[in-house]
Amino acid sequence: MSHSQPPPYQPPAADPAPAPQMRPKWARKRVAIPAAAVIMLVGVGIGAAGGEDQKKTSTDAKPHPTVTVTKTAAAREAKAKRKPQPTKTVTKTPKPKATKKPAEDKAPEGKVVFKVWGSASSGVDVNYGSDSDSRQGAGLPMTKTLTLDSEALYYNVSAQLRGGGDINCSVTVNGQTKKGHASGGYNICSAQLNGGITGGWE
Template sequence: MTVTKTVTAKPKPEPKATESDEAPAGTAVFKVWGSAPAGADITYGSDSDNLDGSGLPMTKTLKVQDGALYYHISAQLQGGGDIRCSVTIDGQTKTGHARGSYNICSAQLNGDFSGGWD
């Protein structure tokens, strides 16, 4: 008589995901999220560079340039909705909010004289 023993391996637990708005060092992270049924016109970048974004939710990352004076994001609702936006650099985050027809969500971080962001 043959006896067979079945052993079921326990799955390894998955590492816990961490949710953070922190931007990796040397980067600017731009976000827009919420509800915009007719869409939103999104512009983001620095004092020397404006880029267009699209779709919600949107997350874009740029390398922080030496000498940049500020980084900003602007999202204008097209016909209504409720959106939020943010820009994050080196642990500093600025946020904005817009609700209603054609209102604008905006956020901006300014460089300071010590090399930080405010």
């Protein structure tokens, strides 16, 4: 006889786990696009800031060119542009030196005085003395004194110009005076006193 056995016990099956819900593709794009845009903006901002810093650094690092203009260079350029001025030649003729006229012709007793004065820019050659004593002098005015020689026949002075001037000359013996004058060229001024028969001078 067969008995029917109940089927073995099986616990009731648990509800199956709900399947994960998947977002549709259009919903995922809606989140991904704004996120990518934000990341991009942040990256651009950082890049721009870095670029500005880099520009500042590069600007600060590079020195600006300097131009130096000196006054000397400018003066040379101005001088080069100027037209040469005509040369002027001025010739000055020296004026002859005027000399003072000596004091009145006086000679102490027993002395002979010779004088030459005036102006002679080129100079003058002077000779003075007696027939037995001849001497030379120079410079204007000139005054020379000799002791009177009673045996002398005459006393004279002569002064010759060296190419121009105006001079006077004189010789004085015992209060007697003879004078002469010369002007221009190589003319000669001369004055002479002769011993008289009676012992005087004329």
